[in-house]
Every structure is written in C-alpha cells, then in structure tokens.
Amino acid sequence: MDFDTPINRFGSHSVKWDSMEAFYGVPARDGIAMWVADMDFRPPVCVQRALEGMLAHGVYGYYGDDTAYLDAIRWWMQTRHGWEVDRGHIFTTHGLVNGTAMCVDAFTKPGDGVVLFTPIYHAFARVIRGAGREVVECPLANVNGRYEMDFAAWDAQMTGRETMLILCSPHNPGGRVWSPAELQRVADFCKRHNLLLVSDEIHHDLVMPGHKHTVMATLPGISERLVMMTATTKTFNIAGAHSGNVIISDPTLRARFAERMNAMGISPNSFGLFMATAAYSPEGAAWVDALNLYLDENRKIFDAGVNQIPGLKSMPLEATYLAWVDFAGTGMAQAEFIDRVQKVAKIATNHGTPFGAGGESFLRFNLATPRSVVIEAVKRLQTAFADLQ
Numbered sequence: 309m310d311f312d313t314p315i316n317r318f319g320s321h322s323v324k325w326d327s328m329e330a331f332y333g334v335p336a337r338d339g340i341a342m343w344v345a346d347m348d349f350r351p352p353v354c355v356q357r358a359l360e361g362m363l364a365h366g367v368y369g370y371y372g373d374d375t376a377y378l379d380a381i382r383w384w385m386q387t388r389h390g391w392e393v394d395r396g397h398i399f400t401t402h403g404l405v406n407g408t409a410m411c412v413d414a415f416t417k418p419g420d421g422v423v424l425f426t427p428i429y430h431a432f433a434r435v436i437r438g439a440g441r442e443v444v445e446c447p448l449a450n451v452n453g454r455y456e457m458d459f460a461a462w463d464a465q466m467t468g469r470e471t472m473l474i475l476c477s478p479h480n481p482g483g484r485v486w487s488p489a490e491l492q493r494v495a496d497f498c499k500r501h502n503l504l505l506v507s508d509e510i511h512h513d514l515v516m517p518g519h520k521h522t523v524m525a526t527l528p529g530i531s532e533r534l535v536m537m538t539a540t541t542k543t544f545n546i547a548g549a550h551s552g553n554v555i556i557s558d559p560t561l562r563a564r565f566a567e568r569m570n571a572m573g574i575s576p577n578s579f580g581l582f583m584a585t586a587a588y589s590p591e592g593a594a595w596v597d598a599l600n601l602y603l604d605e606n607r608k609i610f611d612a613g614v615n616q617i618p619g620l621k622s623m624p625l626e627a628t629y630l631a632w633v634d635f636a637g638t639g640m641a642q643a644e645f646i647d648r649v650q651k652v653a654k655i656a657t658n659h660g661t662p663f664g665a666g667g668e669s670f671l672r673f674n675l676a677t678p679r680s681v682v683i684e685a686v687k688r689l690q691t692a693f694a695d696l697q
C-alpha cells in the first residue's frame with residue numbers, strides 16, 4: 309500500500325489533471341489538481357488482479373451471473389456497516405449520479421420540489437433541474453465552522469410541493485458524519501412532510517478515525533420511504549467504472565424503480581462489477597483501513613497549515629477527503645481569492661457556488677493525493693496569501 313509515490317496522471321484522460329487547464333486556467337506544467345473527487349492513488353492490488361484476469365481472458369462480452377457480486381456487497385455491508393442487505397433489493401446503475409437521476413425520474417413528477425441540505429454535492433441540483441424538477445435548498449447552519457441541521461427553519465420552508473429529499477451521508481462538502489440522532493430527525497422530517505428519502509452514502513467508507521457512520525437503512529420505521537445508494541467507486545478510486553448500487557427494501561418502491569430501469573435500458577458495466585467484486589474483500593478492507601489513516605494525516609497537515617493563514621478556515625473533516633475551506637474571513641471578493649488560488653498558487657479546486665446557498669465563500673480541496681503534494685499545496689497557499697500574515 310503505497311500512497312506516497314506520486315503517479316503522473318497527465319495524458320491518461322484524467323478529468324482532474326488533463327482538464328484542469330481548460331476548466332480553471334491552472335497550467336498543466338506546474339499546477340496542482342485538487343478538484344474533482346477522485347484519488348491520485350492506485351486501487352488495491354486485488355482490484356488490479358481482477359482487471360488483469362479480464363485482460364488475460366481477452367473477451368469483453370455482457371456481464372451475467374451476478375451472485376458473487378451481490379454476495380460481495382452483502383458481505384461488505386454486513387461486516388463494515390452492520391447492515392443486512394437482501395440480494396434481491398440491489399439495482400446496479402451507471403454510478404450514483406445516474407442513480408440519483410433514476411430516483412428523480414422514478415419517484416417525482418415535473419414541477420415537484422426536491423429538498424437538498426445545502427451546500428451539497430453539486431451534481432444533485434444539476435440532475436434535478438435537468439429533469440424539470442425544482443431544487444428546494446434548505447441551508448445547513450454553520451455553527452462555529454461545523455455544519456448542523458436546522459429543522460425549525462426547514463419545517464417553515466416546506467410548501468407541500470416537495471416530494472423527495474436527497475441526503476448526503478456522510479456530507480459532501482464539509483465532511484460531517486451525521487449522528488444517529490440527526491439521522492432520526494431527518495427520517496422524522498421526511499415523514500412529517502411526506503418526502504421520499506434518498507440516502508446517498510457513497511462516502512461511507514471514508515470515515516476518519518474516531519467517527520462512525522450510521523447507515524440510514526438501520527434506523528427503525530423508515531424503510532417504506534427509503535432508497536439507499538452506495539458504491540465502490542469513491543472508496544476504491546474506480547470512479548471511471550461508473551457503477552453504483554441503488555438498494556430498495558420496500559416492494560412498491562422497488563417495483564417502480566425496476567420499471568424505470570427497464571424503460572431506460574440500464575444494464576451493468578462488466579468492468580465495474582469485476583472490480584467491485586474484488587474490492588469488497590478482506591484485502592480491500594485492509595487497504596481502506598490504511599487509506600483512512602493516510603487521509604487523516606493529510607487532513608491534519610492541510611488544516612494546520614491553512615488555518616495559520618489569517619482569514620482562512622478549513623472545516624474539520626469527520627469523513628471524505630474533501631477539505632472545505634472558508635475564505636470569508638479574508639474579506640476578499642470571491643473573484644479575488646479564486647484568482648489567488650488559481651493564478652498565484654496554481655491550484656485547481658472546486659468553487660463553492662455550485663454547491664448551493666452558503667457555499668459562495670468556500671473552495672473545496674481534494675486531499676487524496678501523496679502527502680508531498682498536500683505539503684506543497686499548503687506552502688503555495690501560504691505564499692499566495694502572505695500579505696495577510
């Protein structure tokens with residue numbers, strides 16, 4: 309497990325590295341890509357071996373007999389998350405943005421409101437609006453640099469036109485691991501306002517030491533309005549395989565989803581399923597444990613360096629490798645701090661505005677990269693904002 313040796317990703321059709329100049333004007337020559345959520349690490353050897361087996365066989369036909377794949381999911385959810393999953397409840401989509409789009413299509417109508425706790429992963433709003441539904445932003449409260457839910461305000465916002473809530477658990481950005489009590493309040497909120505709850509738990513394996521993720525499906529009394537979404541792609545850095553799981557225990561919701569999967573002609577990508585089956589294994593588990601320790605150290609180094617810059621504040625991550633840094637304290641306009649990060653520090657980051665209300669003064673930095681790169685990024689930021697010291 310080597311997370312330290314830098315891997316040159318230029319010229320590999322990596323959106324993160326090969327598109328950063330086009331998207332952010334950060335030069336490929338000496339820029340650092342810290343935006344989109346994939347890691348600069350190779351997946352565990354068991355995943356590589358699975359692909360090598362496919363290559364050696366050399367025939368790339370349609371995937372069939374998914375028993376091993378479904379059993380691997382069951383094993384992982386049971387051993388890592390204390391969640392019993394029934395094989396027959398699992399649908400495989402082309403990733404979880406696709407899974408989200410499928411849920412919006414299957415369970416809402418044009419004009420319906422879909423609730424998001426913002427700032428939140430930007431693709432949710434894109435697919436909701438793309439499908440002609442309305443995004444209903446419920447702003448998270450930023451309490452001393454940590455996001456908290458604000459049900460009193462959100463109850464007052466509901467109009468009766470809302471039919472779905474998409475929860476991000478753990479939360480991206482900001483990295484909150486929602487507590488069982490918070491999740492229970494989310495479930496109660498959905499019942500109060502008759503919302504279907506879609507729980508996107510794609511980051512559930514990337515949890516920092518000392519924190520524990522709770523699977524929404526393990527809460528009592530929510531299953532008849534719950535759709536779960538999980539994936540191997542974020543955990544094992546195989547996002548290019550575009551595979552995700554939508555897991556539905558309620559038979560009526562499941563039948564509706566199955567109907568739309570048929571209507572859209574969605575069937576699994578064999579590369580994704582071969583890799584996922586290999587990843588959900590004891591070897592994959594040991595790799596994730598080591599990864600989380602590495603990410604935790606990266607996060608500590610990044611936060612210590614960035615929080616020394618007057619006016620910058622990095623949210624303490626409980627999960628994910630996506631540091632969420634608030635530039636509000638600099639008093640600078642958004643264009644100015646973005647210019648300094650992109651043009652002076654030459655770092656490509658995600659801008660906060662697409663994450664929704666409350667994101668405007670933030671930038672999101674991807675820390676899943678060798679430690680030497682994190683250290684270099686911190687140095688560059690300290691130089692770019694040196695006049696504030």
Ligand SMILES: Cc1ncc(COP(=O)(O)O)c(C=O)c1O
Nearest residue numbers: 345403404405406429480510552
């Ligand atoms: C919360 C969340 N959901 C989904 C995705 C992307 O999922 P996929 O690559 O499976 O479409 C991301 C990527 O960062 C994410 O943060």
